[in-house]
């Protein structure tokens with residue numbers, strides 16, 4: 001039997017849920033197909049458990065720098081309590097709460113793995129082998145996320161390394177952990193596992209957090225080293241050898257040295273989760289990112305949008321972040337409903353049906369100690385785009401709010417100014433608790449607030465936000 005809905009969403013992660021929610025609110029009957037847990041990677045194996053693992057170390061760092069509180073501290077972090085809290089944050093890897101929400105949002109669910117059988121048609125196979133055929137009146141949206149990239153380094157597969165799922169859901173902390181990669185997962189997991197007592201070695205073939213302003217990775221690498229981690233930058237893993245017992249691994253590095261570790265974590269980026277979707281049945285290459293236009297319609301081989309096929313979230317490769325995927329989801333769900341019901345569609349830049357921010361103002365917080373919070377372009381990216389820029393830096397530790405925040409507060413703020421338009425095109429903060437400063441920057445960059453007007457946005461004294469005033473003063477006060 002074939003069941004028909006106005007919209008079928010493949011993948012019930014944070015992104016798929018939001019596509020479905022907007023479409024239902026727009027008046028469409030909608031079903032989600034989910035192969036694993038409703039809530040997806042972010043809830044169970046990514047954002048939430050990783051932040052729960054990091055939180056204790058972050059609080060301890062501030063407490064140790066707060067006279068009057070540090071005197072109360074004794075012993076080290078209670079690892080079982082941290083893991084218990086992480087287990088509770090993930091609802092012990094059960095999705096009952098999400099099912100209740102789906103019900104309240106009037107979204108149907110079919111559990112199983114979806115494969116395209118033709119345009120607007122899918123076959124779903126459940127874990128028990130039950131097959132459901134689904135067709136869509138209007139659209140199918142793909143939100144199947146991404147999977148870890150595992151390099152083909154000799155001996156690595158045999159070492160049965162952790163990827164992000166194992167690192168975020170581990171029920172024990174290994175005595176030693178070798179982390180391969182220098183991106184966000186590597187930096188955050190190095191911070192978390194060092195705070196939990198593991199002896200961590202981070203091996204990155206390039207710089208740490210290379211997509212950020214250069215001072216970000218430098219400060220995080222320094223802090224990791226101070227916390228006891230061994231940070232090896234510009235170094236590759238050439239081969240891995242595993243003891244005959246299967247316990248303990250030796251990593252042979254490009255600089256001729258070797259390190260040993262109980263566990264290895266591979267954090268070398270992501271690949272699209274599209275290899276098993278049957279995309280060939282609808283004339284698309286298998287295994288790639290699903291490229292989209294700004295209203296999230298998937299593009300065919302000629303770069304033309306397919307009118308019934310949408311994609312949002314990691315699978316698009318646009319910005320592999322939950323909040324940005326959910327932004328795309330709101331736009332996709334609204335665009336699908338509007339087009340289905342013949343309502344006006346606005347795909348002009350910054351229009352309601354255009355994910356323009358993906359190109360100009362993607363915010364990201366890396367929850368290391370210190371945190372890295374950034375939005376928009378780095379100075380190097382702005383220059384590459386041909387923008388005439390001026391870079392303004394200020395030490396966050398010099399503002400009164402930092403003196404109150406904690407002893408020896410160190411941090412840097414950078415604003416990248418478009419000199420022709422007199423607006424900010426990028427802002428980066430590095431320092432403790434700077435994640436909460438970021439949204440002001442996101443608003444300034446997205447709304448293209450003129451610098452002259454920003455002088456009228458007065459930060460409260462004595463907060464860390466006073467760094468905004470100092471950045472403006474460093475840039476120079478406008479004349480009448």
Ligand SMILES: Cc1cc2nc3c(=O)[nH]c(=O)nc-3n(C[C@H](O)[C@H](O)[C@H](O)COP(=O)(O)OP(=O)(O)OC[C@H]3O[C@@H](n4cnc5c(N)ncnc54)[C@H](O)[C@@H]3O)c2cc1C
Pocket residue numbers: 010011012013014015016033034035036037038039040041042045046047048050051112113114115143144145146164168185273276277312313314315319320321322323324325
């Ligand atoms: C360790 C780690 C930490 C992270 N921390 C953060 C963070 O702090 N903040 C942040 O913004 N981002 C973070 N991210 C990124 C974030 O997790 C992703 O951007 C986000 O999960 C993407 O959501 P999604 O819905 O596109 O995909 P997913 O969450 O991966 O959901 C896809 C869903 O589709 C299902 N599925 C796949 N194929 C099929 C199929 N054929 N049939 C049926 N179902 C299918 C899957 O089972 C899955 O549930 C982190 C990532 C990692 C790895």
Ligand SMILES: NC(=O)c1ccc[n+]([C@@H]2O[C@H](COP(=O)([O-])OP(=O)(O)OC[C@H]3O[C@@H](n4cnc5c(N)ncnc54)[C@H](O)[C@@H]3O)[C@@H](O)[C@H]2O)c1
Pocket residue numbers: 151180181182183184185186188204205206207209210267268269270320321364365366367
């Ligand atoms: N706090 C957050 O917002 C957060 C946290 C974790 C992950 N994420 C997102 O999840 C995604 C995945 O994170 P990630 O850290 O895995 O990827 P990434 O792209 O941030 O970093 C990948 C790293 O692996 C290295 N690398 C790639 N291929 C390699 C190879 N063959 N050998 C050795 N090194 C190699 C790269 O040089 C880079 O340092 C990111 O896009 C990130 O935005 C976000």
